[in-house]
Amino acid sequence: MLNSTPVRVLSFIVLGLLAGTMLIPLWSITATAFSSKFASLQPGIILWPAPFSLEGFATLFSRLDFIRPLLNTLMLTVTGTAVHVLLAAMAGFVLAQENLPGRRLIGALILLTLTIPSQIMMVPMFVLFRQAGLLNTWFSLWLSGTVSAFSILLMKSYFEQVPAALVDSARLDGAGNYALLRHVYLPLALPGVLTVAAFQVVYRYNMFTEPLLFITDADKLTLQIALKSIILSESATSTNDFIAPNVQMAGILLALLPLLVFYPFMQRYLVRGMLIGAVKG
16 A cells, blocks of 8 residues: 555645645736836846835826726626626526426536537627627626526526425425525525526636627726726826836736635635536536
């Protein structure tokens, strides 16, 4: 039998190296963001701000209008997640009913959509939104990813675990489908609801391709598009000054902050969703 101690030590070393590949860049981003403009222009990896400065954040907010894209993204994330969870729960509730005609066929067709890459749908959606006059509207971003097969099937899996006796008892008491969904299924499947919401928050917050294609109005730009403009721009802000690395890293750090705060609370649901998806797959 192999000694577990060397294996455990080797595992910690490998995990430490992998963690370093993520933590060191994050630390460097933070150190650069809190450096002065001149210090951030120095070559090499910055691991400590010298001198400490909030100049990058001041430039970001005063001259690059970073607040508007941030608020746009937060608004789209909250509203888009709420609509997505509601529709996924309704669809999952319907599919969980054993007396639904063609239940297996409908489920198979929904599952089949998982094989279609989302990138393939971008051009048809762009053409459709242009014909419908939805370009440069919030509605185009809300419609993108409004429903997904993964969320529907995940909610269906949770709803199928609701005890049939409890459902029959509620029906005998006169509960209709709406009352069943609201007062029986959703409370008992709350972990599933939070799992779908967690995945959708991450997806909505990191949306890049859809805003890039559908939105050109500066007032409706999202956070990721604004970051792209800041990082790739070689010219300055309104006065054509050079956008220093400390400003770029300040933007990245502020964009990461909501997800860094959100992730520890929702980590269990993200992991649970991935495990359920793997088992179902």
